[in-house]
Amino acid sequence: MKGSSEPDASAEPGESERRGLSRRGLFGLLGGGAAGIAIGALGTIGVQQATSTPPTAVGESDGLTYDFGGVHQAGIITPAQDRMHFAAFDMREGLQRADLIELLQDWTYAASRLTLGAEVAPGGAFGGGAYYPPEDSGEAVGLGASGLTITFGFGKSLFITADGQDRFGLASILPDHFTELPVLVNDFIDPALSDGDLCIQACANDPQVAVHAIRNLTRIAMGRARLRWSQLGFGRTSSTSTSQATPRNLFGLKDGTNNLKAEQPGPLGEHVWISDAQGPAWAVNGTYMVVRRIAMTIEVWDGLQLAEQERVTGRDKVEGAPLSGGTEFTAPDFAAKGSNGAPLIDERSHVFRVHPDQNGGIRMLRRGYNYVDGNDAQGRLDAGLFFIAFVNAPERFAKVHKNMARDDLFVEYLKTNRTGVFFVPPGVSADEYVGQRMFEA
Ligand SMILES: C=CC1=C(C)c2cc3[nH]c(cc4nc(cc5[nH]c(cc1n2)c(C)c5CCC(=O)O)C(CCC(=O)O)=C4C)c(C)c3C=C
Ligand SMILES: [Fe+2]
Numbered sequence: 001m002k003g004s005s006e007p008d009a010s011a012e013p014g015e016s017e018r019r020g021l022s023r024r025g026l027f028g029l030l031g032g033g034a035a036g037i038a039i040g041a042l043g044t045i046g047v048q049q050a051t052s053t054p055p056t057a058v059g060e061s062d063g064l065t066y067d068f069g070g071v072h073q074a075g076i077i078t079p080a081q082d083r084m085h086f087a088a089f090d091m092r093e094g095l096q097r098a099d100l101i102e103l104l105q106d107w108t109y110a111a112s113r114l115t116l117g118a119e120v121a122p123g124g125a126f127g128g129g130a131y132y133p134p135e136d137s138g139e140a141v142g143l144g145a146s147g148l149t150i151t152f153g154f155g156k157s158l159f160i161t162a163d164g165q166d167r168f169g170l171a172s173i174l175p176d177h178f179t180e181l182p183v184l185v186n187d188f189i190d191p192a193l194s195d196g197d198l199c200i201q202a203c204a205n206d207p208q209v210a211v212h213a214i215r216n217l218t219r220i221a222m223g224r225a226r227l228r229w230s231q232l233g234f235g236r237t238s239s240t241s242t243s244q245a246t247p248r249n250l251f252g253l254k255d256g257t258n259n260l261k262a263e264q265p266g267p268l269g270e271h272v273w274i275s276d277a278q279g280p281a282w283a284v285n286g287t288y289m290v291v292r293r294i295a296m297t298i299e300v301w302d303g304l305q306l307a308e309q310e311r312v313t314g315r316d317k318v319e320g321a322p323l324s325g326g327t328e329f330t331a332p333d334f335a336a337k338g339s340n341g342a343p344l345i346d347e348r349s350h351v352f353r354v355h356p357d358q359n360g361g362i363r364m365l366r367r368g369y370n371y372v373d374g375n376d377a378q379g380r381l382d383a384g385l386f387f388i389a390f391v392n393a394p395e396r397f398a399k400v401h402k403n404m405a406r407d408d409l410f411v412e413y414l415k416t417n418r419t420g421v422f423f424v425p426p427g428v429s430a431d432e433y434v435g436q437r438m439f440e441a
Pocket of ligand 1: 249251253254255256257258259292294296313315350351354355356363364384385387397400401402404414
């Protein structure tokens with residue numbers, strides 16, 4: 001009977017069902033304790049293509065699914081879901097290029113299942129027998145896909161480490177446009193909780209679905225990559241589709257009004273996707289993901305008069321309309337002056353400082369989340385915005401940020417304590433793994 005028999009290699013549930021994960025991927029799921037039992041049962045297990053084991057979804061509570069494959073990775077212009085779990089990983093020491101490729105193949109296979117609402121591997125949470133740790137940790141059973149997207153990124157250290165090591169034979173193809181961010185005003189960066197060789201952004205409408213994805217992808221990576229830092233986010237702080245209402249951040253402000261949206265292919269091609277002209281060919285249709293954990297001194301903000309909160313922002317709080325007048329989506333008029341002759345939108349307001357008019361036309365796609373991670377000894381919430389932006393060159397983000405950091409009135413209420421820049425490879429076709437084109441360059 002399923003779930004109650006003694007471990008028996010020959011009786012293991014369908015070996016063919018397991019061919020999607022490498023030995024080490026499955027080994028990670030089964031955990032060290034089961035190693036002796038499990039390894040004998042596995043035999044030779046090759047990597048299957050991401051779509052070659054059609055998984056069945058478990059649970060119907062939220063069946064919203066987004067394709068894992070495509071020209072671009074999902075989770076960028078996908079309508080921003082309500083919850084996020086971000087994780088950055090470091091490759092274990094001494095591993096080779098083949099190990100990295102195998103991990104990416106495993107992650108591709110697992111992500112293609114998870115985004116359909118399936119368990120991470122065919123054995124699932126209950127089907128592996130009583131004497132094996134379950135392949136899937138089980139907390140998402142019954143929750144459905146819940147709009148899950150899984151987006152992978154590669155840190156600069158994957159190409160070349162800070163001390164010049166080329167661990168995976170990628171140093172020679174590091175794109176010129178993969179630059180680091182300069183140290184910025186109000187940066188209080190914790191290097192141990194920043195950057196990383198690899199990152200995964202899991203977004204879903206149910207927090208448990210996003211956590212389940214990161215948890216099980218972390219298990220698969222056991223022995224190959226270890227979790228370096230991670231962040232949970234709730235309440236999207238931007239819209240990435242015109243079909244979405246503009247949400248509010250923890251300052252109570254509408255955030256995402258003038259964001260780039262999925263329905264704007266022209267501007268996305270200009271500002272977000274790496275183009276043919278930029279190259280290299282293997283990176284085309286990819287992008288860069290800039291993440292910044294920005295603590296907001298919300299108790300100080302809460303003591304500001306409404307008029308001052310609006311002056312600092314450059315928009316009114318109720319509508320999100322620019323202070324130059326109109327409604328939420330009216331373009332700001334930076335030349336408009338009040339009866340006292342002063343500009344209606346303060347030149348040190350956030351909207352003035354970061355608007356494309358003040359930044360050589362640069363735009364970015366913002367996709368951040370609110371966070372609250374407890375409180376400090378003084379009883380102040382450890383809260384803020386986990387800022388995420390997708391842009392086709394990190395230096396374009398840095399330019400806008402420098403303009404913001406220099407004079408933006410917002411900066412008085414913000415402290416950035418974690419940061420990372422990741423190259424996000426293009427999306428995969430049915431027979432590819434994430435990043436494959438880079439390894440074949
Ligand atoms: C340099 C990049 C940016 C950082 C860092 C940043 C932090 C940050 N922003 C808000 C709140 C708002 N931002 C808004 C607009 C906006 N912000 C950026 C860039 C950064 N923000 C851009 C490019 C824009 C769009 C400007 C434009 O084109 O008009 C807004 C206004 C509403 C909107 O358009 O989204 C708010 C509100 C916070 C709280 C924050 C750090 C915690
Ligand atoms: Fe902003």
